[in-house]
Amino acid sequence: xxxxxxxxxxxxxxxxxxxxxxxxxxxxxxxxxxxxxxxxxxxxxxxxxxxxxxxxxxxxxxxxxxxxxxxxxxxxxxxxxxxxxxxxxxxxxxxxxxxxxxxxxxxxxxxxxxxxxxxxxxxxxxxxxxxxxxxxxxxxxxxxxxxxxxxxxxxxxxxxxxxxxxxxxxxxxxxxxxxxxxxxxxxxxxxxxxxxxxxxxxxxxxxxxxxxxxxxxxxxxxxxxxxxxxxxxxxxxxxxxxxxxxxxxxxxxxxxxxxxxxxxxxxxxxxxxxxxxxxxxxxxxxxxxxxxxxxxxxxxxxxxxxxxxxxxxxxxxxxxxxxxxxxxxxxxxxxxxxxxxxxxxxx
Ligand SMILES: O=C(O)CCC(=O)C(=O)O
Ligand SMILES: [Fe+2]
Numbered sequence: 047x048x049x050x051x052x053x054x055x056x057x058x059x060x061x062x063x064x065x066x067x068x069x070x071x072x073x074x075x076x077x078x079x080x081x082x083x084x085x086x087x088x089x090x091x092x093x094x095x096x097x098x099x100x101x102x103x104x105x106x107x108x109x110x111x112x113x114x115x116x117x118x119x120x121x122x123x124x125x126x127x128x129x130x131x132x133x134x135x136x137x138x139x140x141x142x143x144x145x146x147x148x149x150x151x152x153x154x155x156x157x158x159x160x161x162x163x164x165x166x167x168x169x170x171x172x173x174x175x176x177x178x179x180x181x182x183x184x185x186x187x188x189x190x191x192x193x194x195x196x197x198x199x200x201x202x203x204x205x206x207x208x209x210x211x212x213x214x215x216x217x218x219x220x221x222x223x224x225x226x227x228x229x230x231x232x233x234x235x236x237x238x239x240x241x242x243x244x245x246x247x248x249x250x251x252x253x254x255x256x257x258x259x260x261x262x263x264x265x266x267x268x269x270x271x272x273x274x275x276x277x278x279x280x281x282x283x284x285x286x287x288x289x290x291x292x293x294x295x296x297x298x299x300x301x302x303x304x305x306x307x308x309x310x311x312x313x314x315x316x317x318x319x320x321x322x323x324x325x326x327x328x329x330x331x332x333x334x335x336x337x338x339x340x341x342x343x344x345x346x347x348x349x350x351x352x353x354x355x356x357x358x359x360x361x362x363x364x365x366x367x368x369x370x371x372x373x374x375x376x377x378x379x380x381x382x383x384x385x386x387x388x389x390x391x392x393x
Contacts (some may be wrong), residue, residue: 053161055171055186058151060260068264071182078181079267080292080299080334095300097293099309103127106231114235117322121275121314121329122293124305125228130220132308135284138217141207142256143286143342145188149206157204159189164378165253167191167202173255180381184268184335186258192218192346193252214254221282221346222252228312229280236322242359246321247279251349258342259290262335270333270341274382276315277374278349283311288341294330294384302331316373316388317350320365323358324392330385365391 056072059065098116100109100123116123145154159168171186188204191197192214200211207213229247230240259270270290285291291302291311302311319328333343350356350370357367368391377387 053170053172055151055154055169056184057146057186057258057260060263061151066263068184068262068267072184073267074181074269078269078273080265080269080332095295095298097300097302097311098123099305100125100312101127102129102227106234109231110235113231117232117235117314117326120293120295121319121327122302122331123312124309125224125312126305126309128224128227128310130224130310134213134217134220135310136307137209137213138344139284139286139342141210141213142188142258142344144207145204145210145256146186146258146342147340149204153206157188157202165189175381177381181269181272183271183333184259184262185270185333186260188256188258190214190218190254190256192254193222193250197251217344218252218254218346221254222250222348224310225250225252225280225282225346225348228282229318232314232318232322232326236325238359243279243318243321246356246359247317247348247350248354249351251278251351253347253349255345255347256342257333257345258340259333259335260340261337263337265335265337268335270335272382273330273332273384275319275328275330275385275388276313276345276347277317277377277382277387278315278347279317279321280348281313281315282346282348283313283343284309285311285343286341288336288339290333290335290341291343292332292334294332299332315347315349316385317356317370319388320356320368320391321359323360324364325360328385328388364393366393 157169159170160166169188203211229243233242262268287304289304292299314328316328352371354370
């Protein structure tokens, strides 16, 4: 599967319809396969829990209760009326899709990330691969380092859409402001000062990952992205109308219906779980594939600086304090496997 030291991209497997059987590296063991059988669909149709929707145009008092419930029960929710123009969300999706669909494979490969360094910037396909026997995700991606500004080197980014770099930069700034606002509201919903979680996290290290999930000939055998929780503080995600994101709730996988082009999906990540002392949980999530349509999502991660030590803001502490650099390196060494890394910090 290696081409001159560069792992194969999933998209190149499906071009020209040449792959009708998924290569063995992408086949999930039976226990992690998505349930595509009819029995499961029937079961689900009786009771389909729906992810909460928070309207940010409401007063913070009235948001607080809803937000608290969403963070306690799901660790994830949609936000609407958040103030980010829908035109910008649409442009972000458009330029992202254009990179994957309008460029040749050679052009895309000229932006390859470093295959030997986790979370390096650029075009890749193996972000969550921890060892040689990890089952591969049915996903390609482009990761941008966007904040702090000292990490942002937009001259390295693609420019096949003439405004690609401007769109990503503007999108980064808007997501940064929204993430700050949400962490403020989340702090208040726990009776903490507005700035509490933001100060505990410190200056945001922000990455924007455009995810591209090509159609998969055997979706019942694969995952677009394996089950994990995000390692930082808060993730903001937009997607197209294909859908594929699932969130785990009470041991069941719940499909996140794309709400509207204007909605943004919020995922609490592990450091927020630690700071809130487990009152709010990071959401375990994954992406499934489908046989018909390529799917695009854009995930914007807001993380602490590597040198920052994260500890609970409440006593008695339920989690051991952790230096974020140590958390990240254990995450990449062991692999995410659901929430094993955060669970390992429980006292
Ligand atoms: O594509 C999605 O919906 C999920 C992406 C995601 O969870 C991630 O990149 O961490
Ligand atoms: Fe994620």
